[in-house]
Amino acid sequence: MLKNTMFKQIKLNVGKKIRQSTVYSDMNRQNRFETLVKAYSSDLYRFAFWLCNNHSIADDLVQDTFLRAWKALDKLEDEKKAKAWLITILRRENARRFERKQLELVDIEDVIVEDQLNLGPEQSLDKQQFYQAIAKLEIDYRDPLLLQVLGGFKTAEIAEILELNLNTVNTRLFRAKGQLKSLLHKEYHLSLHNNS
Amino acid sequence: MDDLEFRKRAIIDPDDQSADFLEKVNQSRSNQRFAAEQRAFNHQLTDTLNIKTPENLAERIILAQQLSEYKSTRRTNQRKWFISAIAASFFALAISFTLWVPANVNGTQLTAQVISHYYQDTHALNVHMNVAKNNIDTMLASYGGRLNGPIGKVAFLGHCIVGGHTGVHMVVQSRQGPVTILILPSESINHAYKLHDQQLTGVLYPSKKGSIAILAEHAEVISSTRQRLDSSLNWII
Numbered sequence: 227m228l229k230n231t232m233f234k235q236i237k238l239n240v241g242k243k244i245r246q247s248t249v250y251s252d253m254n255r256q257n258r259f260e261t262l263v264k265a266y267s268s269d270l271y272r273f274a275f276w277l278c279n280n281h282s283i284a285d286d287l288v289q290d291t292f293l294r295a296w297k298a299l300d301k302l303e304d305e306k307k308a309k310a311w312l313i314t315i316l317r318r319e320n321a322r323r324f325e326r327k328q329l330e331l332v333d334i335e336d337v338i339v340e341d342q343l344n345l346g347p348e349q350s351l352d353k354q355q356f357y358q359a360i361a362k363l364e365i366d367y368r369d370p371l372l373l374q375v376l377g378g379f380k381t382a383e384i385a386e387i388l389e390l391n392l393n394t395v396n397t398r399l400f401r402a403k404g405q406l407k408s409l410l411h412k413e414y415h416l417s418l419h420n421n422s
Numbered sequence: 423m424d425d426l427e428f429r430k431r432a433i434i435d436p437d438d439q440s441a442d443f444l445e446k447v448n449q450s451r452s453n454q455r456f457a458a459e460q461r462a463f464n465h466q467l468t469d470t471l472n473i474k475t476p477e478n479l480a481e482r483i484i485l486a487q488q489l490s491e492y493k494s495t496r497r498t499n500q501r502k503w504f505i506s507a508i509a510a511s512f513f514a515l516a517i518s519f520t521l522w523v524p525a526n527v528n529g530t531q532l533t534a535q536v537i538s539h540y541y542q543d544t545h546a547l548n549v550h551m552n553v554a555k556n557n558i559d560t561m562l563a564s565y566g567g568r569l570n571g572p573i574g575k576v577a578f579l580g581h582c583i584v585g586g587h588t589g590v591h592m593v594v595q596s597r598q599g600p601v602t603i604l605i606l607p608s609e610s611i612n613h614a615y616k617l618h619d620q621q622l623t624g625v626l627y628p629s630k631k632g633s634i635a636i637l638a639e640h641a642e643v644i645s646s647t648r649q650r651l652d653s654s655l656n657w658i659i
């Protein structure tokens with residue numbers, strides 16, 4: 227702890243009063259935390275959103291994740307593993323949310339397309355189909371997919387984060403993409419049918 | 423590696439860089455095409471998953487952490503102060519009331535808190551964010567304020583906690599070095615105070631809403647910064 231703390235003795239001159247005050251400043255820890263927040267908050271938010279399909283809950287999840295990360299910051303030994311560490315905390319926070327029975331029932335059809343207004347009708351339909359398909363993925367398949375596609379993790383890293391063996395991760399990635407393609411195929415044909 | 427194994431691996435991880443996989447990709451055009459299709463699918467997924475994130479997310483997270491830390495420190499200090507207060511109260515009772523001098527405790531306390539906060543947040547002096555005016559307005563809007571004109575090149579912008587209430591912490595770059603501005607809408611004082619110690623100088627003065635502190639290493643920037651700020655800052659509510 228001592229190596230991470232700065233001890234300052236400051237003389238304060240307030241009006242005509244002189245006081246000696248000692249101020250502990252854990253600058254390194256605060257700086258380290260803020261660096262993590264600025265580097266990873268957006269990634270974590272996206273991950274959280276796809277875990278719960280709700281912006282308000284995603285916001286709460288990310289806030290709670292970083293509060294826990296702040297308290298446990300001394301346990302993070304390697305900055306290169308920070309992203310994986312934060313995602314692990316996030317997944318646990320999401321699991322706690324279920325334990326507290328704070329399930330928010332989100333109608334899959336109402337999953338918001340963020341930039342829908344900025345897309346042309348055809349692009350909008352494609353993206354909406356993707357959103358619906360991803361939201362319908364089984365949880366076991368969704369998490370490895372998010373870690374690979376959104377997080378940029380290699381399969382071995384995904385296995386470590388999810389505490390699964392590598393073959394299981396590979397199988398789930400394979401099935402996740404197969405399921406997505408199948409769902410997209412159905413959505414595409416359904417939209418063709420509706421348009422006709 | 424047979425074709426089935428290759429197709430499976432390409433679907434699982436089209437960016438696989440292992441030698442045997444790459445060798446298989448390069449074996450035929452259809453393999454190259456298949457691997458490219460899987461990469462394109464992954465890119466499409468990435469594109470879809472990369473939704474827009476809320477503005478000021480990082481700032482809000484840092485503010486929540488600082489609030490939590492403040493509450494935790496306050497609880498610890500309150501325990502220590504309680505024990506000290508009991509001991510001190512016996513001594514205080516023996517002092518004659520003619521010796522008691524009334525003082526503007528609020529203003530005095532606030533000046534100490536302002537300077538303490540300055541030293542706790544000196545990392546803000548080394549940040550160069552090149553903050554846009556609309557970011558400043560967004561933050562000020564949450565307190566009912568707005569800037570009608572420029573105040574200089576803002577290199578740092580964030581929330582701060584001084585005296586138990588949140589405020590706006592800015593650092594403006596000047597020729598004489600960084601100037602710290604703390605806008606404290608919830609901290610009202612009756613009159614202005616000069617601030618100085620061995621390293622810095624400044625002023626804490628009442629504003630239409632709360633108070634404002636300006637601190638720097640050189641006295642000459644204080645009054646010009648105050649002039650610019652007072653002519654630009656507008657409290658709507």
